Amino acid sequence: MTRRLRLAVAIAAALTGIAIGFALQNWMFDNGPPTSVISAQVGGPFRLRDHEGREVTEADYRGKVQLYFFGYTNCPDICPMGLARIAEVMDALGADAAKVKPIFISVDPQRDTPAVMKSYVEHFYPGMAGLTGTAEQIAAVAKAFRVYYKVHGDPATNPNYLVDHSGFIYVMNRDGGFVGTFSPESANDAAVKLIRRAL
Ligand SMILES: [Cu+2]
Numbered sequence: 001m002t003r004r005l006r007l008a009v010a011i012a013a014a015l016t017g018i019a020i021g022f023a024l025q026n027w028m029f030d031n032g033p034p035t036s037v038i039s040a041q042v043g044g045p046f047r048l049r050d051h052e053g054r055e056v057t058e059a060d061y062r063g064k065v066q067l068y069f070f071g072y073t074n075c076p077d078i079c080p081m082g083l084a085r086i087a088e089v090m091d092a093l094g095a096d097a098a099k100v101k102p103i104f105i106s107v108d109p110q111r112d113t114p115a116v117m118k119s120y121v122e123h124f125y126p127g128m129a130g131l132t133g134t135a136e137q138i139a140a141v142a143k144a145f146r147v148y149y150k151v152h153g154d155p156a157t158n159p160n161y162l163v164d165h166s167g168f169i170y171v172m173n174r175d176g177g178f179v180g181t182f183s184p185e186s187a188n189d190a191a192v193k194l195i196r197r198a199l
Contacts, residue, residue, distance in 0.1 A: 042170065042178040043068075044144035048105065048137055051118035051130035058176055061129070064101040065179075065198045068170040070147045072108035073120040074160070078167045079104075082184035083124040086169060089182075089191045090125060097127075099199055105141060106132040107149035107165050145170060173198045 043058070050056045067086060071079035083104065090097045104121055106112035109132045112120075117130030132138070142149055149165035168181040171194055179198040182191040 042145055043172055043176055044141075046137070046141040046144060048131040048133040048141065049114055051114050051121055053114045056129075056131065061101050061103060062176055063174055064099055065174060065195060066170075066172040066176070067100060067102040067195070068105060068145060068172065069102070069168075070105045070107050070142060070145065070149065071165055071167070072106050072163050073112050073116055074108065075163070075165075078165070078184055080124075082167060082169060083121075083128075085182075085184045085186070085188075085191070086128070087125040088188050089195065090127070092188050092192050093195065096196070096199060100195060102128040104128055104130050105138070106130070107138060107142060107147070108151075108163050109133055109135055109138050110155060171195055171198050 045058055047055065047057050067089075069079075069082050069086060071082060073079070086102045090100065090102060093100060102125060104117070106117060112130075112132045114130070114132060117132055121128040121130035133141075141147075147166050147168075149163055151161060151163050153161045155161050167184055169183065169186075169191070170181050171179040173179050180194050182194055
């Protein structure tokens, strides 16, 4: 192959990869992640700060089934809905709720300090952890969970900026292995069934 042809082939291969990535992401938004395809790739090590100001890692939550939800405290819609859903599902679990840890991770660390996270998570569910961190730490954990987020506008000039973000609630088993997702709109029954599978 000539050098130019090799370059064209490389570009075509890269574009195909990007197209497949976008198609998978769109499919996930409609259907939830295809469990069999990405189960091994969702989640991973992280180092963050909890709502009490303690440094925590994924290991701190092992031993319980974990519910991870990513969002931000200034969110006008998806986050209040998702956290209310989590609180309802925890109540529906009855005694098994003691074996489940809900964890809310901020995608807006600039405004979501540990103190802000504390009053927010305690408002929705007292047993929930609220995690935040540096911009780099948040970017790393979002990448590990395949979470999309994007700040809208310029925080320097608009303190009321919004943050777009994906809205799945991830269910991980006691060892941190991915089990499945439900959404803020899911029926409580379906979410409880999924969580019980992980217990
Ligand atoms: Cu939100």
